Amino acid sequence: MAQTPQQRRANEKYARQEAAKRGKPETVVKKQKKEKAPISATWVLVLAFVVCGGLIFELLRLFF
Template sequence: MQAQTPEQRRRNAQFAKKNEAKMGKSEEQLRKRVEKVQKSPISMFWAAVLGFIVFGGLVFEALSRFFG
């Protein structure tokens, strides 16, 4: 058996801390907490970049068709 690395020890401590927070709570309480904590899968910066590419392209295309 090998000794734990400091990284494994740190992650095991984080896992234990997370599971201790769940102890004594019902599934309903845990589900409510998970729903509150969930973050968007894409940051606002990348959403803005994607919006600029899509809608900016549409605007430029409409302008080129209108004036061109």
């Protein structure tokens, strides 16, 4: 089956990237990935509200 122009461009781009890596140490070639938290900031805030919010509401109920 013949390649489509889109496949051909993608293959050429990949070949250029691989050719640029040749002869370089692996540490230079590998891109450093940014560490990502396992849980998003939104969920951290939701959990903090549930835990601390319940405590605050309970304290308000006791004093007022």
